[in-house]
Amino acid sequence: QKEVEQNSGPLSVPEGAIASLNCTYSDRVSQSFFWYRQYSGKSPELIMSIYSNGDKEDGRFTAQLNKASQYVSLLIRDSQPSDSATYLCAAQGGSEKLVFGKGTKLTVNP
C-alpha cells in the first residue's frame, strides 16, 4: 500500500526562524509531489508542487525532492504567525490520485 509519512510534530518555531517540514513516501512510481497548507476548520490549499530532484523556491517557501531517498521537504524561511497551520504532504499516483500524509502542525510564536 502506498504510504506518505510526515514527521509527527507538532512543530513550534519563533517568528523569523526557518521551519523545516519533512515527508517520505513508499511508492517509487510517484513522480509529482505537493505541499498543502490547511488552516484550522478550512480546506487544504496548495502552496508548492515539485516534480524534479533538487530544490524549488517560491518566495519564502522552498520544496526539496530526493527521489533516490524518497524524501520531500518544505522549508519556510522568515516564518510568520500567519504560517501557523497544518502542512500536508501528498504524492500523486494513477488517475491523478493523491496519497496524503497525516500532516504536521506548525505553530509560529510571535
Add this chain to the structure above:
Amino acid sequence: NAGVTQTPKFRILKIGQSMTLQCTQDMNHNYMYWYRQDPGMGLKLIYYSVGAGITDKGEVPNGYNVSRSTTEDFPLRLELAAPSQTSVYFCASNGPGAVSLAGNTDTQYFGPGTRLTVL
C-alpha cells in the same frame, strides 16, 4: 469562477438516516474526488471519478456511493449513517486551477468541506 463548491456546510444525522453531500465544480475538470478527514488522520480517499459516467473506489468506500452524470457534479451518498462516518468531507477536482499560490498547477483543488456528525 467559483471553483469547487459543496453543500451543506454542516449536517447532523441520526443513525440509520441517509443523505447526499453535493459537490459542483465549474472548471471543466474531468477528475473529481471525495475525501474524508478525521482529526489528526490526514485525508482518506473515498471515491473518485475520471469523467462523467466513470467512478471507482478509493481507500475507504464502505458505506458510501457516488454517481457522476455530468462533468460538473459529483454527489456522495450515505445510505445508512453510522457514528463512524462522523467526519469532515472534502470534494476536490483535478486540473489547471486559477487560484493557487503555486501558480497554474495541474493538481487537486478542494471545496470548503462538509462537517457531518452522526448521533
